[in-house]
Amino acid sequence: MKLIEFGLVEILSLVRKGEVRVVEIVEDYIARIEQEDQKIKAYLTYAFDKALARAREIDSKKEKGKLAGAIIAIKDNIVTKGIRTTCASRILENFIPPYNATVIDRLEAEDAIIIGKTNLDEFAMGSSTENSAFFPTRNPWDTERVPGGSSGGSAAAVAALEAVAALGSDTGGSVRQPAAFCGVVGLKPTYGRVSRYGLIAYASSLDQIGPLARSVEDCALVTSVIAGFDRKDSTSSPLPVPDYLAELKTSLPKIRVGALEESSLNGVSQEVASNYRAILRLLEELGIEIQRMTFPSWEYALPCYYVIAPSEASSNLARYDGVRYGFRAESRELSEMYLKTRTQGFGSEVKRRILLGTFALSSGYYEAYYARAAKARQVITREFAAAFDRVDFILTPTTPEPAFKLGEKQDPISMYLQDYFTVAANLAGIPGISIPSGFTADGLPLGVQLLGRAFSESELFRLAFLLEKNINLKNNKSEI
Amino acid sequence: MINMKIDLEHISRLANLELTEEEKKILPGQIEKIIGWVGQLASLKTDEEEKYTPIDFSLRLDEDEIEKSLSQEEVLAMAPEKDGDFLKVPKVLQGK
Structure with a gap:
C-alpha cells in the first residue's frame, strides 16, 4: 500500500x-x-x-x-x-x-x-x-x-x-x-x-x-x-x-432525525431522491426514529442569501483599491486608479455580486431588500429552532443533483440553486456535515447532509460516523 | 417575478466598477433577473419580525498586553508602490 x-x-x-x-x-x-x-x-x-x-x-x-x-x-x-x-x-x-x-x-x-x-x-x-x-x-x-x-x-x-x-x-x-x-x-x-x-x-x-x-x-x-x-x-x-x-x-443517546417530506424532493434528480430514501431506510434499520418535517421558509433561503451575501461582499471587497496590497492598474490619477484596478482585477461573478449588494444597500432600496432579507433570516432561524425542539438532527440530500459538466450552467440563478439544501445552515449559523452516501449509475458520488443544533459538532460527528460505517460504498476510490 | 429597471450606471459608480463591453451586454439583464428573483422575499410575512443578529457573545475585555504586530517593512512590502516609509499613489487632484 x-x-x-x-x-x-x-x-x-x-x-x-x-x-x-x-x-x-x-x-x-x-x-x-x-x-x-x-x-x-x-x-x-x-x-x-x-x-x-x-x-x-x-x-x-x-x-x-x-x-x-x-x-x-x-x-x-x-x-x-x-x-x-x-x-x-x-x-x-x-x-x-x-x-x-x-x-x-x-x-x-x-x-x-x-x-x-x-x-x-x-x-x-x-x-x-x-x-x-x-x-x-x-x-x-x-x-x-x-x-x-x-x-x-x-x-x-x-x-x-x-x-x-x-x-x-x-x-x-x-x-x-x-x-x-x-x-x-x-x-x-x-x-x-x-x-x-x-x-x-x-x-x-x-x-x-x-x-x-x-x-x-x-x-x-x-x-x-x-x-x-x-x-x-x-x-x-x-x-x-x-x-x-x-x-x-x-x-x-436515543435520537430523533428529521426527514424531508416527499414533496420537498420534487426539484431534485431521481438518483439523488432514491439515494436519500435509501439512507432514511438505513437509519430506521439502525433503530433511529424518523420524523417527517417541512421547512416552508427554505423556499426563501436562497433569495435571502443572495441579498445578504452580496451586500456584505460589496462592503468587504471595497478594500481592494490598489493602494496597500494586490494588483494596481496603471493610471494618471487616484480615482481613475481605483476604478481601473477594480475593473481589471475582478472577474464577472465578483462584479455581479458587488453590484447586487451595492444595489441592495443603496438609498431607497435598503428596506425593500436588505432589511427584508435580515427579517427572512430570522424566520429561517426560528424555524430551525422549532424543528430542533422535536428532533436532534435533520437529514437532507447535500445537493439537488450529482456533479454537472463544465460549462453546463450558464445562467447564474441555475448555479445558485446548487445551494438549495446547504444555504439555510449558514443563515442560521448551525453546523452541517456532508458524507458520501452512494453513487449514481454512472459512478458519480452522492452525498447526504446532516444538520444539528449550534455547537453540536460532537453529536453530528457521531451520527455521521454511524452512518458511514453502515453505508456500503462499493467502489470508494476514484480511478484516476 | 417583479420586473425592475435598475440604474446600473449609478450602481457601478457607487461600487467603483466599470463594466467591460462584454459585461455591458450580459450583466444588466442578469442582474435585473436576479433582483426580480430575490424579490419573492416580499411574499414572506415579515412585518412583525425582528432583524436577524448573529449569535450574541457577551462582551469581553482583553488584557492590556503588548504584542508584536506586523513591522512597517512587512506591511510596506505588500504595497504596489512605495516611497521610503510611505505608500505611493498617483496624484489625487484631477487636472494639470
Whole structure:
C-alpha cells in the first residue's frame, strides 16, 4: 500500500510508531501531485520546498505534535505566511501574506504540513470552481465534470489522493457541496466554532472555515485542532472544544432525525431522491426514529442569501483599491486608479455580486431588500429552532443533483440553486456535515447532509460516523 | 417575478466598477433577473419580525498586553508602490 492511500488517523499512527518518516510521506504526495494534478488542477500554488524542509524538522523532533504526518491542502482564500494567496483572483495574483491565518498556526503547531494552496471560485463566489480567474478544477471521478465549489480544489485534492485532508470555507455550501460532488466528508462548523482570522472575507456573517477529509474520523480530528476561541476573531466562541475524535467512540443517546417530506424532493434528480430514501431506510434499520418535517421558509433561503451575501461582499471587497496590497492598474490619477484596478482585477461573478449588494444597500432600496432579507433570516432561524425542539438532527440530500459538466450552467440563478439544501445552515449559523452516501449509475458520488443544533459538532460527528460505517460504498476510490 | 429597471450606471459608480463591453451586454439583464428573483422575499410575512443578529457573545475585555504586530517593512512590502516609509499613489487632484 502506498503512503498516500492511508487516511489521516492511520498515517499519523504509523508516524507515531516510527514506521514511516514524515519526509517519505511528503515525497509520496509530491510524486502523486506531479503525476495527477496536470489533469485535475486542484492546486494554484505548490509549497513543496517548504513542505520538505518542514518534514525534515519534524522527523528530527523527539516530541511530535498530534498531526505529525498530516499533509494538508489549504483553500487559497486562507492566508499563509510566505506562500502566495490569490483567492483565485487577478486582484491578488501576486499577494504574499506576511502572516498566517489562525487555523494555519494551529495546524502547524501540531506539526501538520501545508503542501499547497487549492483552487476556488474567485473570492469563494460560485459552486463549480469555474469562476477561478486562472483555470477550472476537474472532478477526479469524471474530468469532464466540475468538482463543485467554491472549495472545489480542496475537495478534488482530497478525492484524488493529492492531500490527506484539506481546509475549505463555507458561506452558502462551499465545503459541503464540493465534498458531495467529490465523494469526501466535509464539515461546515457552527458560526463561531472556528476562528476566521486570516480568512479573506466574503460575507462575514456567514463565512466559516471547515475541513474536508476522506472519513468522519479524519474530519473530526482536524476540527478539534482548528476549532476554539481566538482573541483575533471577535465572533469566535469561548466554548471549550471537545476531543471530537475520542468522542466518536462514545455511543449516541436515543435520537430523533428529521426527514424531508416527499414533496420537498420534487426539484431534485431521481438518483439523488432514491439515494436519500435509501439512507432514511438505513437509519430506521439502525433503530433511529424518523420524523417527517417541512421547512416552508427554505423556499426563501436562497433569495435571502443572495441579498445578504452580496451586500456584505460589496462592503468587504471595497478594500481592494490598489493602494496597500494586490494588483494596481496603471493610471494618471487616484480615482481613475481605483476604478481601473477594480475593473481589471475582478472577474464577472465578483462584479455581479458587488453590484447586487451595492444595489441592495443603496438609498431607497435598503428596506425593500436588505432589511427584508435580515427579517427572512430570522424566520429561517426560528424555524430551525422549532424543528430542533422535536428532533436532534435533520437529514437532507447535500445537493439537488450529482456533479454537472463544465460549462453546463450558464445562467447564474441555475448555479445558485446548487445551494438549495446547504444555504439555510449558514443563515442560521448551525453546523452541517456532508458524507458520501452512494453513487449514481454512472459512478458519480452522492452525498447526504446532516444538520444539528449550534455547537453540536460532537453529536453530528457521531451520527455521521454511524452512518458511514453502515453505508456500503462499493467502489470508494476514484480511478484516476 | 417583479420586473425592475435598475440604474446600473449609478450602481457601478457607487461600487467603483466599470463594466467591460462584454459585461455591458450580459450583466444588466442578469442582474435585473436576479433582483426580480430575490424579490419573492416580499411574499414572506415579515412585518412583525425582528432583524436577524448573529449569535450574541457577551462582551469581553482583553488584557492590556503588548504584542508584536506586523513591522512597517512587512506591511510596506505588500504595497504596489512605495516611497521610503510611505505608500505611493498617483496624484489625487484631477487636472494639470
